[in-house]
Amino acid sequence: MLVQPEMDDRVSGRPAGVVILGGAHGTLALARSLGMQKVPVWLVSADTPLPRFSRYAHRQMTWPGPDDDGAVAFLLNLAATQGLEGFLLIPGGDPEVRLVSQSIDQLSAAFDVLLPPWQQLKWVCDKPLLYRRARELALAIPLTYEFTSLEQAAAAKLRFPVILKPNMGGRSRFARAKAVLANDQATFLTAYKWTAGEIGIENVVVQEMIPGGGESQFSYAALWNRGAPVAEFTARRSRQYPVDFGYTSTFVEVVDEPQLIDIARRLLGSIDHHGLVEVEFKRDPRDGSLKILDVNPRPWTWFGLAAAAGVDLGAMLWAIKSGHKVAAVSARPNTSWMYLVRDVVAAGKLISSGRLTKQAYLRSFGPVRAWATFAASDPVPGLIDIPLTVWRVLMRRILRIR
Known part of the structure; x- marks a missing residue:
């Protein structure tokens, strides 16, 4: 519940602009919000082109993406060659969040990063860690199953229907789908084998589906x-x-x-x-x-x-x-x-x-x-x-x- 700006006499030097990495509709809305404030917005993306068509996108660039081995070097070089030092860096998608948070020490040498470092952020981004932290804080979560092998999953007594989810968003087909529903054991095992093959057993989260729309x-x-x-x-x-x-x-x-x-x-x-x-x-x-x-x-x-x-x-x-x-x-x-x-x-x-x-x-x-x-x-x-x-x-x- 929020806000109207009010001037503070202790005005510090503000960033010269913003770089948004990836994202779609949320990135478009943020670019519009910043653009209304006359903020130069640079969009750097490897996926959806939608935000690039906004009149508030000051510059648009493609890049190899957050999963590329040279992603951090690309961003540091971008800052150096395009005069973006001190710009605010905001990730617009899940893979971009992981990259920026895990590389915050390197990226902070060129950008103002608006995220906690990964040793903090992983406790809410990685779903198994999120649910562990929620239990530690006595916060409610769906019934969640933990498996370490296909055999263990096959022998489990599940409360159907269940949903299979990736531990965090990414570029795989499973991560893009976000969830797979299974109403019975046979469907679950088929889905579990496929999702585990996509992202690894340790990255598949299995939960009961909470009733309701x-x-x-x-x-x-x-x-x-x-x-x-x-x-x-x-x-x-x-x-x-x-x-x-x-x-x-x-x-x-x-x-x-x-x-x-x-x-x-x-x-x-x-x-x-x-x-x-x-x-x-x-x-x-x-x-x-x-x-x-x-x-x-x-x-x-x-x-x-x-x-x-x-x-x-x-x-x-x-x-x-x-x-x-x-x-x-x-x-x-x-x-x-x-x-x-x-x-x-x-x-x-x-x-x-x-x-x-x-x-x-x-x-x-x-x-x-x-x-x-x-x-x-x-x-x-x-x-x-x-x-x-x-x-x-x-x-x-x-x-x-x-």
Whole structure:
């Protein structure tokens, strides 16, 4: 719940601009937020081209990507040759988060890095460590199974349905899918063998699927500065695609859930967090507990909701880095964000299954104040999003057939 900038007499030298590594819709929203503040934004990406079409992208560059052996050297050379020393460096995707955090000592010689070092951050990024830390703090998590071999997994008595998830996002097919659902033992074993072959047994997380749909999915969104929250608010991820355990949110609305804030503060405070962050939860209808699912220390898909709700995390981030104070304000209620291209499909499936009425779906457009790609001041990304999405879907299907 957040903020308006207020000048501080002790203004320090601010960075000359921002470099964002990778990311898609969250990166686009952050670039727009910073661009509105007249901040030069450099986009360096090896994947989706969407943010590059923004008028707020000062410069765009491709690179070998965060998994390349020369990634750190590339960034240091970029800073030296393009005059980016002192720029704020923000990772926009999970592999970029890992690279920047693990290489923070080297990268800090050229950039102002907005992340904790990996020895702290790994406790919320790597899911097995996240769940261990949550248990240490007496915070609720889904029932999670730990296996060290295929034989052990085959002999286990599981509570179905279960979900298989990668320990952290990456470039593999499994990491891009984000989750695989298994409703029975045979399906589970097939999925487990495939996912273990993709990323290794030690990196596959197996959990029970918590009952409930979008009404049970919540998030804590915030900006932290050196171990303390500067601005924070809570939201419900009411619809997603796919509808049962989506890899992307499609309709998100501001809600008031104080318990989320208490839980997230305990978790993030334990690692002395620094930077942007979203913590994902699901309320278990069986006991009412809010269970931690994931932590994203980067711009997330629906990052644009923050500015629309009066909590402009990007502007606040820049204000802090410019030596300004930020005064706390609350996020505006009855404010929503929509990813229209995906939400039409998600809503269609929910309507056809009787879980959503057409009238309720049409009413949900009323409070929408932010869109995943479209903005009146920056229309081009919204215009190209549909053909880009169609192309990605076709390519996935072609690769699946092959």
